[in-house]
Amino acid sequence: MAVNRMFRTCPASGLLFHEPAEKLMRFHAVAAVVSLLIGGILAIGVVLTRWQAIHLLPPDLFYQVLTAHGLNMLVFWIIFFEMAVLYFAGSTLLRSRLATPRIAWAAFWLMVIGALVNNYSVFRGDSSVMFTSYAPMGAHPTFYLGLILFAVGALVSCFVFLGTLVVARAERTYRGSIPLVTFGALTACIIAIFTIAAGAIILIPTFFWSVGLIDHIDSLMYKTVWWAFGHSSQQINVAAHVSVWYAVAAIVFGAKPMSEKVSRGAFLLYIFFLQLASAHHLLVDPGLTSNWKIFNTSYAMYLAVLASMVHGLTVPGAIEVAQREKGHNQGLFTWLRRAPWGNPVFSAMFISLIGFGFLGGISGVMMGTEQLNMIIHNTIYVPGHFHATVVVGTTLAFMGLTYFLIPVLFRREVMFPGMAKWQPYVFGLGMSAVSLFLMGAGTLGVPRRHWDISFAGNPFPYEFPGAAWLMMALAGISGLIAIVGGGMYLLITVGSVFLGKKIVTPGFQHVRARENVAAIPAAAPVITSHGSIGAGGMVAPGTFVLAMVFLAAFVLYYFINWKYLSTVWPLK
Amino acid sequence: MSALLPPAEQVWWKQPLDRVELIWIVIALIWCLIMFFMMPYWHIYGKQNLSNEAYRARPEEYAKKAEDMIAKYKVREEGGDLKVPVVHPPAGSDVYLIARLWSWSPMLELEAGKSYRIHLMSMDWLHGFSLQPENINIQVHPGYEHVVTVTPGSPGTYSIICNEYCGINHHTMTSRLYVVK
Numbered sequence: 086m087a088v089n090r091m092f093r094t095c096p097a098s099g100l101l102f103h104e105p106a107e108k109l110m111r112f113h114a115v116a117a118v119v120s121l122l123i124g125g126i127l128a129i130g131v132v133l134t135r136w137q138a139i140h141l142l143p144p145d146l147f148y149q150v151l152t153a154h155g156l157n158m159l160v161f162w163i164i165f166f167e168m169a170v171l172y173f174a175g176s177t178l179l180r181s182r183l184a185t186p187r188i189a190w191a192a193f194w195l196m197v198i199g200a201l202v203n204n205y206s207v208f209r210g211d212s213s214v215m216f217t218s219y220a221p222m223g224a225h226p227t228f229y230l231g232l233i234l235f236a237v238g239a240l241v242s243c244f245v246f247l248g249t250l251v252v253a254r255a256e257r258t259y260r261g262s263i264p265l266v267t268f269g270a271l272t273a274c275i276i277a278i279f280t281i282a283a284g285a286i287i288l289i290p291t292f293f294w295s296v297g298l299i300d301h302i303d304s305l306m307y308k309t310v311w312w313a314f315g316h317s318s319q320q321i322n323v324a325a326h327v328s329v330w331y332a333v334a335a336i337v338f339g340a341k342p343m344s345e346k347v348s349r350g351a352f353l354l355y356i357f358f359l360q361l362a363s364a365h366h367l368l369v370d371p372g373l374t375s376n377w378k379i380f381n382t383s384y385a386m387y388l389a390v391l392a393s394m395v396h397g398l399t400v401p402g403a404i405e406v407a408q409r410e411k412g413h414n415q416g417l418f419t420w421l422r423r424a425p426w427g428n429p430v431f432s433a434m435f436i437s438l439i440g441f442g443f444l445g446g447i448s449g450v451m452m453g454t455e456q457l458n459m460i461i462h463n464t465i466y467v468p469g470h471f472h473a474t475v476v477v478g479t480t481l482a483f484m485g486l487t488y489f490l491i492p493v494l495f496r497r498e499v500m501f502p503g504m505a506k507w508q509p510y511v512f513g514l515g516m517s518a519v520s521l522f523l524m525g526a527g528t529l530g531v532p533r534r535h536w537d538i539s540f541a542g543n544p545f546p547y548e549f550p551g552a553a554w555l556m557m558a559l560a561g562i563s564g565l566i567a568i569v570g571g572g573m574y575l576l577i578t579v580g581s582v583f584l585g586k587k588i589v590t591p592g593f594q595h596v597r598a599r600e601n602v603a604a605i606p607a608a609a610p611v612i613t614s615h616g617s618i619g620a621g622g623m624v625a626p627g628t629f630v631l632a633m634v635f636l637a638a639f640v641l642y643y644f645i646n647w648k649y650l651s652t653v654w655p656l657k
Numbered sequence: 658m659s660a661l662l663p664p665a666e667q668v669w670w671k672q673p674l675d676r677v678e679l680i681w682i683v684i685a686l687i688w689c690l691i692m693f694f695m696m697p698y699w700h701i702y703g704k705q706n707l708s709n710e711a712y713r714a715r716p717e718e719y720a721k722k723a724e725d726m727i728a729k730y731k732v733r734e735e736g737g738d739l740k741v742p743v744v745h746p747p748a749g750s751d752v753y754l755i756a757r758l759w760s761w762s763p764m765l766e767l768e769a770g771k772s773y774r775i776h777l778m779s780m781d782w783l784h785g786f787s788l789q790p791e792n793i794n795i796q797v798h799p800g801y802e803h804v805v806t807v808t809p810g811s812p813g814t815y816s817i818i819c820n821e822y823c824g825i826n827h828h829t830m831t832s833r834l835y836v837v838k
C-alpha cells in the first residue's frame with residue numbers, strides 16, 4: 086500500500102497539512118461540534134429545571150437529560166476535539182505525514198459508534214445514571230458498551246498520534262526537539278493512555294455485571310477506579326487547553342515561551358503527579374484512611390497545582406514579552422490594553438485563562454482539601470467549579486482555536502465576523518456567572534443532580550434560605566446567556582464550514598512531497614536577551630502583578646473556607 | 658510562532674529561566690506546601706475531621722443493629738402514615754442511621770453539646786448524607802459502615818437530605834434531625 090504523501094501549505098499561516106490528517110481533523114471537529122450542539126440543547130432543559138421558578142422538566146426527564154448533557158459535553162465534545170488537536174500537534178506542527186491514516190479512520194468511526202450507542206442507551210430511558218454511573222446503580226448494557234467503544238477509539242487515536250511522532254522523527258521532518266505545543270499534546274496523550282486503561286479496568290467488569298456475568302461490583306472499588314479514569318481525564322483537558330493557550334499566544338502574538346525549560350517542566354509535572362488525583366472525589370467516603378487521602382489529594386504535595394500555576398504565569402508572560410518587544414513597553418499593563426480584544430481567537434483564550442485560574446483553579450484546590458470537602462461534597466458548588474474549568478477553561482479555549490482553524494483548516498471565511506467578535510464574551514462571561522452562582526448556592530447547601538429543592542409534597546421538607554433560591558435563579562439567567570453564547574458559536578462554525586465563502590488561492594493544490602515532506606523549517610531564533618523591555622529587572626512585570634493578585638485571592642479564599650469549616654459541628 | 662516550532666536550543670532543559678518565572682515558582686511552591694501542611698495541622702488542632710473508622714458490614718446485620726436501637730430508644734413516630742420512628746439515644750452511644758431508596762431511618766433526636774457515634778450505611782445504592790443548614794456532607798456506601806463522632810451544636814430542627822443521585826426519587830429522600838437541650 087502506497088503511503089499518501091500529499092501535502093498542502095496553508096497560504097495564510099504557512100502551516101503544512103497532510104491530506105489524510107487534514108480530513109481527519111475536519112471530521113473530528115465536526116463530530117465535536119455536533120456533540121456540543123446536542124449537549125447545549127440539553128443544557129436548556131437542565132438549567133431551566135434547576136431554576137425553581139420555571140422548573141421545566143418532570144423528574145424522570147430531568148435526570149435523563151442531565152445524564153445526556155454530562156456525557157455529550159464532558160466526554161464526546163471534548164474528546165472529539167482533543168483528537169483533532171492531537172493530529173494538529175502531531176502531523177501539522179511537525180510537518181509530518183500522519184502514521185496509519187486507515188487505522189485513524191477506524192478509530193474515528195469507533196468513537197462515533199460508541200457515542201451513538203451510549204446516547205441510544207440514555208435515550209431509552211433506563212440509563213439515567215449520570216455520567217459517573219456509580220455501581221450498584223445499573224444502566225442498560227449498551228451504556229457501558231458505548232463508552233467502551235468510544236474509549237477504545239480514543240486510545241487507538243492516541244497511538245496514531247504517537248506513531249506520527251515516530252514517523253516525523255524517522256523522516257526528519259523537524260530539527261531538534263518537538264515544539265512546545267506538541268510537547269503539551271504529548272502530555273495529554275500520555276495521560277489519556279493511562280486514563281483509558283483505568284476506564285477499561287472499571288467499565289469492562291461493569292459491562293459484564295450489567296449483562297449478568299459478574300454478580301457483584303463493590304461500590305467503593307467502583308468509585309475509586311472510576312475516578313482514576315474520570316479525574317485523570319480532566320487532566321487531559323488541562324494539558325490540551327494549556328497547549329492551546331500556548332498555540333494561540335504564538336499564533337496571535339508570535340509569542341515565544343518565556344523559557345522552554347519551565348513550560349516543559351510544568352507539563353512533566355502533570356504526567357508525574359496526576360494519576361492519584363481520584364482521591365479528591367473520595368474525601369468523605371468511608372474505608373480510606375486520612376493519610377491516603379492527604380497524600381493523594383495533595384498530588385504529592387500539590388505539584389500538579391504548582392504546574393498549573395506556572396503555566397498561568399508563563400502564558401500571559403510570553404504574551405507580555407512579545408507585546409513589549411513590539412513597542413508596547415510603557416507602564417505595567419499597556420501590553421494588555423493594546424491586545425487585540427476584538428479578535429475572538431485571543432479574547433477566548435484570555436477569558437479561558439483567567440476563568441480557569443481564578444474560578445476553576447482556586448475553587449478546585451479548596452474543594453480538594455481533605456477537611457474542606459465536607460462542606461462542599463456533592464453540593465451544586467461542584468458543577469459550579471467544573472463549569473469554570475471544563476467550560477470556561479477547556480471549551481472556550483477550543484472555541485477560540487476554532488476561529489483560527491476555520492480559514493486554515495476548512496478554508497472558509499468566518500461567517501458573521503461581528504458576532505464572532507462578541508461570542509467569547511457572551512459565552513465566557515455568562516458561564517463565569519453560572520459558575521459563581523452555582524458555587525454560591527452550593528455554599529448554602531443546595532445539592533447537585535437534584536430535581537426539586539422546594540421538596541414539594543415531601544413529609545419532611547427542608548426550606549433552603551432565600552439566598553439559595555436567588556442564586557439558582559441567577560444561575561438560570563446567566564445559563565441562558567451562556568447558551569446564547571454557545572448558540573452563536575454553533576451558528577458561526579456550522580455556517581462558516583458548510584456555507585461560508587470558500588477561500589481560493591490560485592494555483593493552490595496538494596503536492597506530492599518527494600523524499601520527506603518539505604524543506605525543514607528553520608528553528609525559532611535564539612533569544613539572547615530581551616533587550617531593555619520590562620521594569621524592575623523583570624521582563625513581564627505586568628503578568629507578575631496579575632499573578633500576585635491571583636495569589637492574594639487564592640490565599641484569602643482558602644482561609645475563609647477554613648474559617649467557615651471551623652464553625653460547623655465538631656466531628657471526628 | 659515559536660511555541661509551534663521546535664525550540665532553538667536543542668537542549669532546552671539547559672536554558673536559563675527568567676527572573677519572573679523563578680520568583681513565581683518559589684512563591685507558588687511555598688504556597689502549595691502551606692496548603693499541604695494545613696491538612697495534617699487540622700487533624701491535630703482542628704475540630705472537624707472525618708474519622709477513619711469504617712467496617713465492612715452486611716445490610717441485614719446493619720439493619721438488625723438499627724432495629725434493636727430503635728426498639729430501645731424510640732420516643733415517638735412522625736410523618737403520619739409513614740410512621741418514621743424518632744429515637745432519643747443516650748449521649749455517647751452508638752447511633753445507627755439507615756439509608757435506603759428513598760428514605761432515612763430512624764429520625765434522630767440528639768442533645769446539644771453531647772457526642773454521639775453515628776453509624777452510616779446504605780442498604781442498596783450510594784446515598785449522600787447532607788445535614789442542612791450545617792452543610793456537612795458525607796458519602797454513604799452500601800456494605801461500608803462508617804462511624805463518625807458528632808457533637809451537635811445549637812438546639813433546633815435540622816434536615817438530612819440525600820445529595821448523591823440515587824435514582825428517580827432521589828429528591829424525595831429527606832429526614833429530620835432534632836437537637837434538644
Ligand code: HEM
Pocket residue numbers: 125128129131132135151152154155156158159162163215216217465468472475476480519532533534535563564565567568571
Ligand atoms: C452552555 C451552557 C451550559 C449550561 C447552562 C450548563 C448548565 C449546567 C447545570 C446547571 C448543571 C448542574 C445540574 C445539576 O447538577 O443539577 C450542569 C451539569 C453538567 N454540565 Fe453543564 N452547562 C452548560 C455547558 C456545559 C459544557 C460545555 C460542559 C462540558 C464541557 C458541561 C458539562 C457538564 C457536566 C459534566 C455536568 C454534570 C452532570 C452530572 O452531574 O452528571 N456543561 N450543567
Ligand SMILES: [Cu+2]
Pocket residue numbers: 757759783784785819820821822823827830
Ligand atoms: Cu439517596
Ligand SMILES: [Cu+2]
Pocket residue numbers: 784785819820821822823824827828830
Ligand atoms: Cu439520592
